[in-house]
Amino acid sequence: MTSKSALLKVILLGDGGVGKSSLMNRYVTNKFDSHLFHTIGVEFLNKELEVDGHHVTLQIWDTAGQERFRSLRTPFYRGSDCCLLTFSVDDGQSFHNLSNWKKEFTYYADVKDPDNFPFVVLGNKLDVPERQVSGEDARQWCRENGGHPYFETSAKDATNVASAFEEAVRRILALDDRADHLIHTNTVDLQRKTPPDPSCC
Amino acid sequence: MVHVYNCHPFSSQQIVQVEQEPGLVCCGGGALFVVATGGCKVEAYSVEKEGCPLICRFATMGTVKSIQHSKIGDYLVTIEEKNSATYLRIYTNWRYQAEEKARVGVRLLGHLLRGASVRGGVQMEIIEIPLSERPVAVACCSVTGDLLVGCENTLVLFTLRRQNQQSLNQSQQILQSTWPNTQQSSSQSQGQTSSSNQNVSILDFERSVILHLPKIKPKRVALCGGYVAVQTELEVLVLKLDESSEPKTAEESSDTNKDHLEDQADFLLLPRHQELLGDRAKDCDIAVTIEKTGLEDRGQYTLSYILFRRFTPDFFQGCSVEETQLHSLQLYPLFTSTQSASLEEPACVFCFFSLPNAGYLYSLKGGVELLSVYQYPEKVLEAVLTDYLLHVITKNALQCFTVRCAAVTARIEDPYIDTTMKACPPCSLEVCALRMQLFIGLRSVCVYGRHVILLSTADTDTPEETERTTQRRGLELKEHTMLTGIFLAVGIDPATTPALESLLSRPFLSRKWTMSSPKETSTAGHGWNLYVVDTVSPLTLYQEMVEYSQRYAESNPQAQSLRHLLSEAHLLLRASLLQTSGQQQHSEGDPAVSLQTDTDTAVQTDSQELEEALRQNCAQLGDCFSRSGQKDCHLALPYYRMSGLPVTEVMARNRPVPSSPHSYGPGFLFYLKHYLFEETEQCLSQEAADEVIDIFSQSEPSQLVSVCASPPMVNVSPARTMQILQHLEDTAGVSVPLTITMATMMLLLDDLPRYTQMMERHAEMLLVYGFIEESRLLLHGGGGGQHAHIRPTALTRQLAKSQPGLLVAAMVALHENNKVQLEQADQIFKELGCENCLQVDFWEAMLMASSQEAVIQELLFRVASVYIDRLANSEPPPTPSRRRSLKSAEDLINSCIHYGALYPWLTVLSPAQTTSSQHQEALHKLQSLLCGPSLSVGSVVPLLERLSEETLWGFSLHLLCSTRRGQYDSSIEKLLDRCPQAIIAYANHQLQDKNMVLWWQKLLPELCNRTRAASDNSILLAALKETLVVVAMETSPTEFLELIPDDGTASYFLPHLLTCSQKHLLA
Ligand SMILES: Nc1nc2c(ncn2[C@@H]2O[C@H](COP(=O)(O)OP(=O)(O)OP(=O)(O)O)[C@@H](O)[C@H]2O)c(=O)[nH]1
């Protein structure tokens, strides 16, 4: 039942125009629009799915990548379960900015254990012939920055989009197992009358 | 005592098809919002449509701990948790989430950069409100849409801001034009879709004020039109926040508060139950400080304490701490039907809160007041106040109580309530409980309009119970024994109350209860249910109450219960009249209502029906009070009035059954007296009038005289009435008003001899007293103030003919006793056709009798003009028809101070023989007025122009005027011209004291000149001689010498000079 499914917040970050909104649209509605507006602020969509026998509700947060909208997006990093760092393979600058995005996220999301926080890196627009970022460069950056999984995607062709999101879920669930294990050994929070709800927190 | 009436407040029930077990439920805007247990999803169902179809569902961002809907702005506010952090969020435009895959916008409070306009179509938006403290409770103001958030130790008020779409679009354009170039071309095509919904306003909130309450832990909060209520486990505090430009700071008020606290710290004596009303609530030990946070500088907020209540668990009554916990705090506004709800503050604000065993309803505006205490038969879990019912749930039942809010509002709306014009049952009327509906495992209740939404979960029940529950799903009805137990628990023995007994003996599922449970199978199998129970319309409930009341009416019409039930019914109607008028005004604001196109016409026919029902109810209440004992019997009058029934109808309703000993009730007599004494224009038929006479001769014979004198009674049959009056005289003795009444009957019978005989039984003076006692013997109408039409009675007409003196005396007496005003008397004389005769007699008599200065001046002017008129008109042919005045000039001069004695010189001027006696009378009266002390001469001068100076009498009047106005010089000249023989009489009378000098300054030189010109004029010479005598007496020799004309003959003046010197020497 859905009531037993977890609500997982996944946030898409990356430079303006790298294709965050397109990836979300492709994944949730299976559509692609070659003339998309820049996102202003923050929007989200829910998608229910099953990964390795787990029912989850994925809450995908799409953010505005443009610098001017920083104050609109940063307040909503908090509570994220996974962060999808996105660049466009035809835009070298967007790749170079990945580390800035990661810093911005860790700072505003107030992540307690940044080293173990699940990031997934997406190199989008795989279909574009004029590549500026090689797969090797991207993979190297992922290795050096905490061993993040890397996916080369195309929102236009729907390449790898679903697997990227599913990977995000897997990463979260893997972490949750450990967390669950930890909670049992922890002291009990007396303020809570009912045991913590397994469903969506 | 709790009245329990066997009325069915509920009509039907539906089961909402919810898939997952509901955790939280709330409703508003025609929708029911369900949050699945532990879920992060809200489902909205339409409660107004058959079967409660799903409107939409949307995801929340965390686990919802609390959810509320705001009517204004149609938004939802939630307290949510995620990863053990607590969030406060607003969901707007949720209705556009019909397509679940639509994107949801998110923004922070105050960051109104984006908006639905960007994406084109309207988009659901979530506004996140960051708070420094953990939010515990939220409340929305149903008047303004403002939001109150209760945190651990603070209350934060957010004001709702609406940004209209237009202005937002503009800012958006600016934004677009500055966009970087990369994908500029693509932006156009998407912009196209944005035209769809232009008039959607975008909501935002502004944090406007924070109240710090360090001493208490809020559990629940409420907000309504500036009233802020906060409830802790055992306390309720209500405050009023006012925005004012006055610089009275918050610190001031909190400072005084702190002082007080220190005072109190010495003796820690807390009363067990504390109730502090109005200003006294300041004395509670809860200090509140204001922190203003609004960005705009809109003046200061001031805070006043309105109400404080503190409860302590009563262990001796077997209550535990948790049983004494407060719940269901609510602030509830009511608008009067004349108010426009969107613009004005509500006329009334009510505060409700509840303990498990009792609920408390306060009225906050215009003085805080405890309206009702609801004693529950069982532990109540939750309660919701609505316009006309209080709904409460116990673990196993939904029950309704009546409320008194409409009684409060009615009084604010209409100042004539509680007068002889209008009535309304008192606010203090005991509340009653209506028939309860049983359920199993009730958890929560919320109400939208007539829909009561109930959540039941049977998970606390034993397995067998759950099984049984499933079998009997829908309506859970328990045995009558249990009901009886409940009633016994509140101290009602059903056996002694017929209503209750019948309640218990009737099957619970009556014809009134229709069930529309769609698929039985779909609801079975789980231990929870979500019901939408519809209450019957107030009109239907009203009708049932009336039907129910008939049984009382038949068995015991005097019963308190009948009156109570009819009063309850009355308040129901009033409440729903308020509601319907409210609906008309609210319909724009409420999205659910605005969707219905024919609401307005429906509302209109509704209110017509309601008004008709109200009239019926008033008639029944009138009946009730008309028969009741002394106390409150006067209420028959206003209720009958409001019923609009004609008096004959009311009489018919009160007609005793021939066989029964039952007589007319005091309430009915009170009504009838008022009806008769209130100068209505409406006349009763002879039959009805005779019945009235019978009623009074039977019940209150002493009233017969004034009944007969009453205008509606003119058609009464005189012979029949005469007999009854005769009988009255025989038993009660002779009285002047009675004799006059009998005389009137004789007059109506055309029996003049017996009329005269009657009238001669008393002296005129006594008759006048009789008229003062009962002025309506002479005057009908005019009760409604100066402008009401007043008319003479038959008796008055007769008096004008046969006893004019008596009529005038009576009218004067009535005037002096404030029973008739001057203008009304004028009207009477006009109708009698004696404007120029009796009326003038009346004025003259008034001048003799009245002491009212303003009236006197008016009358003096009037009579003066009448006299002038008579003098001007009557000259050649004196009108022979005219009756002599009642008072002659002589009489008036002798007995009325305003008429002065005629100056002696006037007799020289106007010899008696000149004209008719009537002319003479008029002249003398006018002259006398001019000689008197009161007439203001200036005011009549213009009128006098009509009279020529040709005639000597005319000249006399003009001369009198100019003399009164101090024009001596010219007067002397004119008099010497016209009538020199009067000059010495004139001078002797007028030239005295300070005018003495005129003898020698004016008269002497004038006479000298005139004699010089006509030396043979003996009249002038005689006058000169007389003048010299006076001058010689009054001047010194030197002065006298000076006065002698140069050309005068010395011998002529010498004797006078001699007298002058001798007199001087003597002195
Ligand atoms: N060829 C190609 N074009 C893409 C792909 N993904 C996105 N685009 C295009 O790239 C442009 C920008 O994509 P968006 O999805 O709006 O980019 P974004 O990351 O959401 O940008 P911001 O909202 O400004 O942060 C659009 O015109 C898309 O059609 C892709 O996989 N292949």
Ligand SMILES: [Mg+2]
């Ligand atoms: Mg985007």
